[in-house]
Amino acid sequence: METPLPGAAATTPLNPNQARSSITSILLISIVLFLLSGDDPSVQAQQEDTLRSLEYQQSNYTAWLNGTASNFTLEDTTNITSPIVDALLPARLPIDDLKQSYFTNTTGFVNGMATFFNLSDPSFNHTWNWNKTVGPLVSGLNQTRLNASLGDFHWAGIDKIAGNVRELRINQSTPYSFLAGHIDFVNSKDDVLVNYQLEGIHFFEDGSIYGLMEPRGLEPDLRQLIPLVPASLQNMTAYAIKDEIDRQIHVLQDKIKNSGGGQAEDKNSVTTCSFQLYSQIKAADFPVYLMQELESEMEDPTGARTVSRPPLKLDGLILSPDCAVALTFKDAVGMQASIFWEKATLYSFIASICYFVILKLIVRQMETSRTPSSIAKISRWTFALQAIADAYSFVGHVTVGIVSESRSSLSIIAPGFLAATLFLVFEVRFSMLIHQIQGPEDAVMRAPITPTPNAVPTTNEAETPLLADQPEATPTLPQASTPPGWMVRVRRIADGARSFVDSMTDPDSKFWIMILFAFLFLVQITVSPRLVLYAIGALYSFWVPQIMRNVKRGTRKALQKRYVIGTTLCRLFFPLYIFLCPGNVLFAERQPWIWLVAGWALLQCAILVGQEYLGPSFFLPKGLVEIELYDWHPPIARPDAEAPNRSLGDCAICMDDILLDSADVSGGAKEGASLLAGVGMGPKCVYAIAPCHHMFHTKCLEQWLAIKVRAKL
Numbered sequence: 070m071e072t073p074l075p076g077a078a079a080t081t082p083l084n085p086n087q088a089r090s091s092i093t094s095i096l097l098i099s100i101v102l103f104l105l106s107g108d109d110p111s112v113q114a115q116q117e118d119t120l121r122s123l124e125y126q127q128s129n130y131t132a133w134l135n136g137t138a139s140n141f142t143l144e145d146t147t148n149i150t151s152p153i154v155d156a157l158l159p160a161r162l163p164i165d166d167l168k169q170s171y172f173t174n175t176t177g178f179v180n181g182m183a184t185f186f187n188l189s190d191p192s193f194n195h196t197w198n199w200n201k202t203v204g205p206l207v208s209g210l211n212q213t214r215l216n217a218s219l220g221d222f223h224w225a226g227i228d229k230i231a232g233n234v235r236e237l238r239i240n241q242s243t244p245y246s247f248l249a250g251h252i253d254f255v256n257s258k259d260d261v262l263v264n265y266q267l268e269g270i271h272f273f274e275d276g277s278i279y280g281l282m283e284p285r286g287l288e289p290d291l292r293q294l295i296p297l298v299p300a301s302l303q304n305m306t307a308y309a310i311k312d313e314i315d316r317q318i319h320v321l322q323d324k325i326k327n328s329g330g331g332q333a334e335d336k337n338s339v340t341t342c343s344f345q346l347y348s349q350i351k352a353a354d355f356p357v358y359l360m361q362e363l364e365s366e367m368e369d370p371t372g373a374r375t376v377s378r379p380p381l382k383l384d385g386l387i388l389s390p391d392c393a394v395a396l397t398f399k400d401a402v403g404m405q406a407s408i409f410w411e412k413a414t415l416y417s418f419i420a421s422i423c424y425f426v427i428l429k430l431i432v433r434q435m436e437t438s439r440t441p442s443s444i445a446k447i448s449r450w451t452f453a454l455q456a457i458a459d460a461y462s463f464v465g466h467v468t469v470g471i472v473s474e475s476r477s478s479l480s481i482i483a484p485g486f487l488a489a490t491l492f493l494v495f496e497v498r499f500s501m502l503i504h505q506i507q508g509p510e511d512a513v514m515r516a517p518i519t520p521t522p523n524a525v526p527t528t529n530e531a532e533t534p535l536l537a538d539q540p541e542a543t544p545t546l547p548q549a550s551t552p553p554g555w556m557v558r559v560r561r562i563a564d565g566a567r568s569f570v571d572s573m574t575d576p577d578s579k580f581w582i583m584i585l586f587a588f589l590f591l592v593q594i595t596v597s598p599r600l601v602l603y604a605i606g607a608l609y610s611f612w613v614p615q616i617m618r619n620v621k622r623g624t625r626k627a628l629q630k631r632y633v634i635g636t637t638l639c640r641l642f643f644p645l646y647i648f649l650c651p652g653n654v655l656f657a658e659r660q661p662w663i664w665l666v667a668g669w670a671l672l673q674c675a676i677l678v679g680q681e682y683l684g685p686s687f688f689l690p691k692g693l694v695e696i697e698l699y700d701w702h703p704p705i706a707r708p709d710a711e712a713p714n715r716s717l718g719d720c721a722i723c724m725d726d727i728l729l730d731s732a733d734v735s736g737g738a739k740e741g742a743s744l745l746a747g748v749g750m751g752p753k754c755v756y757a758i759a760p761c762h763h764m765f766h767t768k769c770l771e772q773w774l775a776i777k778v779r780a781k782l
Contacts, residue, residue, distance in 0.1 A: 170360035171276030181401025226256035276350035342392035348385030410477035424487035446627035450614035612673035
């Protein structure tokens with residue numbers, strides 16, 4: 070009796086042939102998309118509160134500018150902060166516009182190393198006179214209030230700043246522009262950070278930046294920016310702030326009117342310290358007119374030749390007068406938005422090529438693995454792990470592409486689209502097909518062993534009195550150990566989960582639920598940088614299930630070599646780019662441990678390819694191999710060299726002679742088509758002897774078994 074093909078309508082108790090549940094798949098996908106795209110209902114209420122606050126600030130500030138009565142008071146702390154600023158951020162000499170120039174557009178991302186200063190501690194290693202520089206500031210602070218404002222955050226561990234800023238230029242003719250963005254104080258050792266919201270002003274003439282920073286969820290009061298700027302610029306800054314507040318009011322009114330989406334920002338409960346920003350852009354070594362040509366070409370590319378673009382670097386000081394702490398940064402690198410999107414476009418192009426190659430390879434692999442006998446050798450978990458990785462890649466690419474809203478958004482979404490195609494159309498469906506074909510095998514392996522019934526006592530045994538004189542034997546009571554309570558609870562939860570999964574008879578639903586939970590678990594893991602290595606290492610162990618299945622079943626050539634090698638190399642591009650490329654689009658730092666992941670993936674690839682040539686268990690000690698493989702190519706007596714016919718006999722399939730010196734001496738099946746366990750070398754690969762003792766050409770028998778599963782005779 071031949072094994073039915075996947076399309077056959079045969080139904081067995083162990084593998085019921087049920088219709089594929091498309092409703093379940095659509096429902097699960099809809100839930101994921103809803104969770105990813107749902108808007109916070111409190112956004113509009115928060116925007117309305119912000120609008121009322123801005124309108125109140127506008128009315129009072131306008132009255133203050135006009136010299137009429139108002140509730141606005143300018144808080145000037147420069148008399149006690151200026152010595153600190155001068156000590157930590159030395160002033161720069163003016164530049165010659167004919168030789169040097171400053172960037173006027175800093176929109177983009179900033180990253181740099183930072184140094185922390187605890188100004189309230191006289192024993193801290195200061196290089197200046199503490200009593201004269203910091204003493205006036207600290208003497209007026211309440212220590213209890215200061216500690217409450219600092220909160221539980223480990224400020225001394227801050228070693229890096231990272232953030233993004235956006236230039237907001239009201240009028241192209243003004244010599245300044247306002248800044249808005251976010252700055253993170255990062256403690257790399259503890260993997261924690263505190264997020265601050267930034268608003269400031271950038272003066273083009275000297276490349277100086279002044280700003281106010283408040284914890285996340287609190288809006289900086291731009292009106293208090295006036296004392297920070299030099300006295301010669303304060304009057305211009307005061308009226309510029311009025312125009313900026315008017316612009317913010319109009320933007321908020323439009324958002325409320327159009328009911329724009331978004332997420333409400335929670336207040337940062339870690340700290341309540343406010344900060345002042347003093348920063349200085351480093352000058353480029355070419356005149357102003359060349360800088361104008363360069364920035365014009367960066368903003369609207371025309372192909373015109375310009376000077377080479379120098380890196381944008383900044384020095385600065387971040388000072389908190391109310392908490393007596395400060396951060397300095399030197400040579401912080403700014404990646405302008407135009408450069409970032411160029412890098413993002415190049416990355417998207419290479420990532421799309423990698424995904425296209427993987428798509429091509431998996432299509433060819435699925436075309437090769439069409440029959441039940443070839444699919445039976447493939448592990449579905451190999452494709453399930455790749456499906457989880459591609460689902461995560463899809464969500465990441467699409468999210469970045471939608472949020473960015475730039476000219477590079479479409480290019481970033483392209484790899485996500487290919488990842489979704491790979492995940493939904495090929496990997497998940499192929500995994501479920503493998504699961505359906507291997508269902509009877511798995512069910513037989515899980516089938517419980519029925520205990521042998523106790524023998525019925527004979528008549529003589531039944532009539533034997535129970536109290537007959539018999540030698541007394543001391544009964545041995547079993548020592549039953551009571552498991553701890555937590556173990557009982559865990560076992561109950563596991564049994565309940567297993568019962569729930571077993572109650573779902575639809576294999577598609579089971580697989581989708583496993584994929585969904587694995588994906589959500591992966592998202593939670595990657596939030597913690599400490600667990601990223603383990604998450605990536607687990608995802609890049611996708612060849613391990615196939616290696617184990619080859620060893621368990623004693624099979625080889627389950628997957629094509631080109632699929633294994635090509636998929637491994639293409640998938641390694643993503644972690645190597647993120648954790649090795651210094652200018653990657655995710656701003657991830659170089660991590661030497663990523664070489665362990667790459668080596669682990671290449672080792673799996675080498676073992677999987679080696680199983681094809683050296684045998685499924687070549688890398689294991691002989692004592693660990695529990696199965697005995699049938700030798701399809703046993704040594705046999707060679708025909709006489711002087712005989713007119715050197716044939717070993719006729720092939721039971723093609724009925725031709727089996728000759729040792731034939732052209733098929735290499736074994737001859739197409740890559741990925743071999744179904745014979747073990748490894749035959751040299752002339753032994755020409756013939757194959759089945760357990761029924763019939764002799765075949767190896768190539769003929771492989772082609773026969775690929776369809777019929779069992780021998781012809």
